[in-house]
Amino acid sequence: FDAAANPNAADKIYRSLTIEGSVANLDGKPRPPPSPRLRAQVPASIFEKLTSPKRAARPHPAIPDLSSSPSTPAASCRKAVKFLALLQQPSGHWAGDYGGPLFLLPGYVFSCYVLARSFPPLAELVLPSWKRDAMRHYMLQHQQDCGGWGTHIEGPPTMFGTTMNYVALRLLGAGAGEPQVKRGREFIREHGGAVYTASWAKFYLCLLGLMPWSGHSSVPPEMFLLPNATPFHPGRMWCHARMVYLPMSYLYGVRYVYPGAGTDPLVRQLREELYTEMYDLIDFSCTRHLVADIDNYSPIGVTMKVLQNLLQVYETAAWLQPFKNFVRRRGLRFAAEYMKAEDLQTNYIDIGPVSKVLNMLSTLHQVQAGPTPGAISADLLKHVGRLDDYLWVAEDGMKMQGYNGSQCWDTSFAIQGIHEAGLLDEFPELAEKCYSFFEATQILSTPTSQSTAAYRFEAPAQRDKAYRHVSQGGWPFSTSAHGWPISDCTGEGLKAVLALHQTPTIRTKIRDKTISSVVSFSRLCDAVNVILELQNEDGGFATYENNRGYGWYEYLNPSEVFGDIMIDYSYVECSMASLTALSEFQKLYPSHRAEEIAAALAKGRSFIKLIQRKDGSWYGSWACCFTYAGWFGIEGLVACGEPTTSRSITKACSFIVAKQCPNGGWGEDFRSCYNKAYAEGGMERLGDEQGACVINTSWAVMALIAGGQGGSTEVERGIEYLMSRQLPTGDYPQEGIAGVFNRTCGITYTSYRNVFPIWAMGRYMKFKREQEAAAKA
Numbered sequence: 035f036d037a038a039a040n041p042n043a044a045d046k047i048y049r050s051l052t053i054e055g056s057v058a059n060l061d062g063k064p065r066p067p068p069s070p071r072l073r074a075q076v077p078a079s080i081f082e083k084l085t086s087p088k089r090a091a092r093p094h095p096a097i098p099d100l101s102s103s104p105s106t107p108a109a110s111c112r113k114a115v116k117f118l119a120l121l122q123q124p125s126g127h128w129a130g131d132y133g134g135p136l137f138l139l140p141g142y143v144f145s146c147y148v149l150a151r152s153f154p155p156l157a158e159l160v161l162p163s164w165k166r167d168a169m170r171h172y173m174l175q176h177q178q179d180c181g182g183w184g185t186h187i188e189g190p191p192t193m194f195g196t197t198m199n200y201v202a203l204r205l206l207g208a209g210a211g212e213p214q215v216k217r218g219r220e221f222i223r224e225h226g227g228a229v230y231t232a233s234w235a236k237f238y239l240c241l242l243g244l245m246p247w248s249g250h251s252s253v254p255p256e257m258f259l260l261p262n263a264t265p266f267h268p269g270r271m272w273c274h275a276r277m278v279y280l281p282m283s284y285l286y287g288v289r290y291v292y293p294g295a296g297t298d299p300l301v302r303q304l305r306e307e308l309y310t311e312m313y314d315l316i317d318f319s320c321t322r323h324l325v326a327d328i329d330n331y332s333p334i335g336v337t338m339k340v341l342q343n344l345l346q347v348y349e350t351a352a353w354l355q356p357f358k359n360f361v362r363r364r365g366l367r368f369a370a371e372y373m374k375a376e377d378l379q380t381n382y383i384d385i386g387p388v389s390k391v392l393n394m395l396s397t398l399h400q401v402q403a404g405p406t407p408g409a410i411s412a413d414l415l416k417h418v419g420r421l422d423d424y425l426w427v428a429e430d431g432m433k434m435q436g437y438n439g440s441q442c443w444d445t446s447f448a449i450q451g452i453h454e455a456g457l458l459d460e461f462p463e464l465a466e467k468c469y470s471f472f473e474a475t476q477i478l479s480t481p482t483s484q485s486t487a488a489y490r491f492e493a494p495a496q497r498d499k500a501y502r503h504v505s506q507g508g509w510p511f512s513t514s515a516h517g518w519p520i521s522d523c524t525g526e527g528l529k530a531v532l533a534l535h536q537t538p539t540i541r542t543k544i545r546d547k548t549i550s551s552v553v554s555f556s557r558l559c560d561a562v563n564v565i566l567e568l569q570n571e572d573g574g575f576a577t578y579e580n581n582r583g584y585g586w587y588e589y590l591n592p593s594e595v596f597g598d599i600m601i602d603y604s605y606v607e608c609s610m611a612s613l614t615a616l617s618e619f620q621k622l623y624p625s626h627r628a629e630e631i632a633a634a635l636a637k638g639r640s641f642i643k644l645i646q647r648k649d650g651s652w653y654g655s656w657a658c659c660f661t662y663a664g665w666f667g668i669e670g671l672v673a674c675g676e677p678t679t680s681r682s683i684t685k686a687c688s689f690i691v692a693k694q695c696p697n698g699g700w701g702e703d704f705r706s707c708y709n710k711a712y713a714e715g716g717m718e719r720l721g722d723e724q725g726a727c728v729i730n731t732s733w734a735v736m737a738l739i740a741g742g743q744g745g746s747t748e749v750e751r752g753i754e755y756l757m758s759r760q761l762p763t764g765d766y767p768q769e770g771i772a773g774v775f776n777r778t779c780g781i782t783y784t785s786y787r788n789v790f791p792i793w794a795m796g797r798y799m800k801f802k803r804e805q806e807a808a809a810k811a
């Protein structure tokens with residue numbers, strides 16, 4: 035890394051490195067000496083800056099009062115808000131590292147490598163040397179002692195994670211003889227070679243010319259041409275699975291191989307490095323179903339294997355080819371058009387990081403197969419322009435995030451936490467910036483302006499063509515440019531706006547027209563409409579769309595490494611966020627769609643009870659895990675009118691109480707998500723010595739107070755625990771990975787450690803205020 039030649043990059047990395055460092059300096063204590071590992075890995079020029087005594091001596095002007103150690107929850111909460119306020123971005127949201135998965139950056143590297151090789155003038159844009167170095171740094175940081183990489187940063191090694199990262203490292207310039215690269219290769223070979231990696235990794239190997247397409251099962255784009263009524267039509271799949279298999283089907287359909295593969299010496303070397311036998315001697319048509327045990331979370335069922343074998347006949351039998359070619363052309367045309375619509379609707383961000391890079395490669399293929407293969411198209415450049423949206427630089431290097439950020443989600447929690455603490459008026463600037471963020475982030479119309487004519491979304495028929503749900507009025511997880519609304523993000527966004535509308539400083543500014551852009555009543559109603567439309571038959575709420583398929587689709591899950599990805603299920607989290615928002619809205623606007631909201635709440639209440647486990651717990655799908663879901667379950671039920679004395683709620687509270695650690699905190703291991711059974715005590719290395727951590731403790735405390743147990747000693751001890759874990763700056767330690775998706779992959783939510791303690795303490799203070807008021811009355 036040549037920092038002198040790349041001052042901007044150096045500065046970017048330097049700033050991200052010092053977010054922690056500068057704050058740590060402020061308590062006046064000398065910083066611990068940097069570890070030899072850091073010293074070895076951080077470029078010397080940056081290292082100097084980081085450790086310079088001049089920097090350590092310079093106090094941050096905005097951080098007040100580092101010496102005081104708060105003795106009450108109110109003081110501790112206020113201090114935490116002050117710290118959080120420092121991290122707010124000028125546009126009103128909180129930005130944070132949304133990394134964790136380790137299979138995303140390699141996909142990014144592969145696509146950019148192919149793009150750069152195809153269009154050398156783009157090379158400096160997509161993979162300049164400073165990015166390559168920062169990415170390599172990240173991969174090397176997360177390699178495990180055994181030589182392998184996990185599917186995510188805290189997971190055990192998998193062939194999926196290892197093959198992806200190994201190949202990416204090599205493409206980024208790491209030499210085959212480097213010790214860490216060697217260890218990675220040994221890991222792959224010890225596990226039988228890359229023929230044992232998971233299917234998604236095989237897909238990338240085929241794209242790069244490191245495996246022939248005969249080694250990959252068929253992903254026919256024709257599946258999109260099936261009548262919509264077909265029970266396993268892709269339009270019924272969970273949108274993330276659909277939008278990943280869409281470009282996969284296109285690239286498989288055209289059998290895309292990186293055009294330079296034949297002449298690239300690296301490809302030749304990798305073909306020898308990745309397998310235990312000589313590449314040319316391997317019969318890849320026999321290795322399609324192979325997968326290492328360490329990857330095989332969702333083994334491919336017999337039904338799917340039979341189907342894949344039948345499809346193989348369809349792909350190869352000579353007598354079928356005229357028919358196949360005929361339908362394939364149509365399938366490919368549909369897939370290309372659908373991808374284009376997605377690109378336009380999301381401003382080339384696309385729904386997620388996997389489809390982003392695969393859509394870009396598909397666009398590249400269209401250019402290469404078009405009349406002027408040497409000309410870079412505008413579409414391609416627009417794709418390139420949105421690549422950086424997914425990148426994040428932190429102390430462990432440059433990574434690809436799980437989304438283009440978690441801006442809206444984090445901000446909606448922050449606002450609700452501060453609101454419940456009764457502190458929004460004390461932070462008027464923060465509140466106003468958040469308000470304009472929510473105003474700007476609400477999705478105002480179903481995306482039309484740039485969409486192709488075929489996919490203009492005004493009419494349901496056109497929406498249906500892209501299998502999309504109504505968007506107008508929803509809030510996204512990240513930004514409005516991304517544009518996919520989500521049930522719970524809409525719910526949390528709506529609650530945040532309602533909280534801001536109740537804040538006197540914001541009310542005054544809206545009345546005096548100092549705030550000019552407001553979330554009008556009709557826009558609130560649009561949000562309510564999105565939520566109501568999203569309620570499933572079972573009374574619950576899924577993520578982006580209604581439930582359109584059946585649980586048995588999982589027998590057709592071809593991914594091996596992920597679980598429960600085939601359809602959009604009803605989740606306790608999405609249900610609670612949607613239902614609490616409806617209930618809050620109804621309290622303020624009792625006459626709008628009153629009967630429908632009441633019916634939705636009643637149905638939602640039955641659903642949440644239905645999915646409660648016998649022991650009183652709920653399984654959490656999107657964060658770790660039973661503690662998270664316990665908060666959602668209890669709060670959701672209460673919002674739907676369930677009395678806190680009901681059996682459901684008392685059982686749920688008892689479950690949580692029973693998990694409290696002796697030191698008053700709560701902690702849950704990531705294995706809970708994977709095994710779907712509460713795993714305690716595994717967090718020692720990431721939480722405190724008893725396995726407790728601040729985020730889980732906050733969720734538990736919030737759940738218990740919502741469940742009517744605010745006066746219990748468990749809650750008091752939880753609050754004391756949170757206070758004891760606060761750092762002198764008002765920050766909290768970053769502990770184990772909190773988020774999860776698809777059962778097996780962890781994902782980092784950096785703001786949780788700041789926001790949830792505020793919310794828990796805020797809720798506790800509110801409880802105390804109400805208790806005192808009741809006593810006086």
Ligand code: LAN
Nearest residue numbers: 274278386387388436437511520522577607656775
């Ligand atoms: C997310 C992030 C947000 C999350 C919540 C809103 C928190 C949740 O309550 C509902 C599900 C949702 C929207 C969610 C689903 C899965 C996502 C999109 C992610 C965890 C972010 C990344 C992940 C996506 C699937 C990663 C790409 C990987 C693939 C296997 C396609």
